[in-house]
Amino acid sequence: MTQPEQSPAETEPVLQGPGPEGELRRDEPSADRARGRPSGEARKPIRVSASASLKEDDGDADDGAPLCDPVIVSDAFSLYYGSTVGVEDITMDICPCSATAIIGPSGCGKSTFLRSINRMNDLVPSARAEGRLVVSGVNVYDKRVNLVNLRQQVGMVFQRPNPFPKSIFDNIAFGPRLQGIRRRGDLEELVEQCLRDAALWDEVKDDLRKSALALSGGQQQRLCIARALATRPRVLLMDEPCSALDPIATGRIEELIGQLKPDYTIVIVTHNMQQAARVSDRTAFFCLGKLIEYGLTRQVFTNPHEEETENYITGRFG
Numbered sequence: 001m002t003q004p005e006q007s008p009a010e011t012e013p014v015l016q017g018p019g020p021e022g023e024l025r026r027d028e029p030s031a032d033r034a035r036g037r038p039s040g041e042a043r044k045p046i047r048v049s050a051s052a053s054l055k056e057d058d059g060d061a062d063d064g065a066p067l068c069d070p071v072i073v074s075d076a077f078s079l080y081y082g083s084t085v086g087v088e089d090i091t092m093d094i095c096p097c098s099a100t101a102i103i104g105p106s107g108c109g110k111s112t113f114l115r116s117i118n119r120m121n122d123l124v125p126s127a128r129a130e131g132r133l134v135v136s137g138v139n140v141y142d143k144r145v146n147l148v149n150l151r152q153q154v155g156m157v158f159q160r161p162n163p164f165p166k167s168i169f170d171n172i173a174f175g176p177r178l179q180g181i182r183r184r185g186d187l188e189e190l191v192e193q194c195l196r197d198a199a200l201w202d203e204v205k206d207d208l209r210k211s212a213l214a215l216s217g218g219q220q221q222r223l224c225i226a227r228a229l230a231t232r233p234r235v236l237l238m239d240e241p242c243s244a245l246d247p248i249a250t251g252r253i254e255e256l257i258g259q260l261k262p263d264y265t266i267v268i269v270t271h272n273m274q275q276a277a278r279v280s281d282r283t284a285f286f287c288l289g290k291l292i293e294y295g296l297t298r299q300v301f302t303n304p305h306e307e308e309t310e311n312y313i314t315g316r317f318g
């Protein structure tokens with residue numbers, strides 16, 4: 001994958017976990033971020049202020065209020081597959097301890113943007129990124145970023161649950177073992193905590209040696225969430241995590257998202273608008289690779305500022 005040019009730097013950027021020591025440097029003031037935008041194509045960046053979350057009916061960005069301290073900053077970010085636009089000129093900040101939904105018609109770039117955040121698109125040879133995508137102060141497209149480290153800090157849950165063909169225990173312990181945790185007692189504690197956090201512990205605690213593949217689809221998806229949590233990520237990306245699940249399993253995942261929100265930055269792609277409305281604090285509407293509107297979920301769904309958003313949420317297209 002072609003990456004944007006980087007200026008040489010003195011130290012390797014390190015993505016670290018949550019917590020005071022783990023906080024990553026914010027290495028770019030907003031003025032720097034603005035510089036990345038070609039002047040001829042300047043579009044008003046869509047930003048959400050921290051104070052917006054206190055308002056009930058007007059979550060739109062640029063009201064002059066201070067920004068939240070975003071965990072993810074997308075600054076004029078574009079991703080192309082050869083000559084095909086995946087997403088183009090996406091400028092938005094994503095706040096911590098919340099769920100942000102990305103909605104839009106099929107092919108509008110939702111998955112492309114999500115997968116750009118932990119560089120899953122690197123697997124596509126024709127993919128080429130432009131602009132900046134910063135997670136916890138580090139531009140993830142900096143060529144010195146360690147991808148294993150990045151994906152431990154920016155976990156991902158896919159449409160179809162994809163447990164490893166291993167035991168429940170070994171699925172969860174996989175990432176921590178890679179991180180060098182070896183002591184049995186430490187691993188047991190971690191596995192239990194992650195399974196509890198993913199609301200699966202009570203169902204599997206007596207069967208940790210059982211193959212993960214023997215679990216139901218909904219349980220497998222919660223196991224995959226527990227596995228993602230095991231590396232202590234800051235960000236959890238979810239790409240249509242309920243699309244392969246029945247309504248009961250879907251309800252449990254949605255409930256789980258609500259429980260995880262206070263501790264993580266969750267970004268969820270969904271084409272289910274009711275789901276976006278139920279689980280997210282903020283919603284971004286994409287269309288034809290562009291970010292059309294971004295604001296508090298309630299505002300986007302009840303009082304959209306853009307006609308295209310209104311047409312989409314009222315079912316006139318998509």
Ligand code: ADP
Nearest residue numbers: 081084085086105106107108109110111112124
């Ligand atoms: P969505 O998730 O909203 O359905 P995608 O991000 O999958 O949209 O796709 C956005 C655009 O990028 C579409 O035009 C799609 O055809 C194209 N695209 C996605 N993945 C690839 C790929 N691996 N190779 C080439 N084009 C792709």
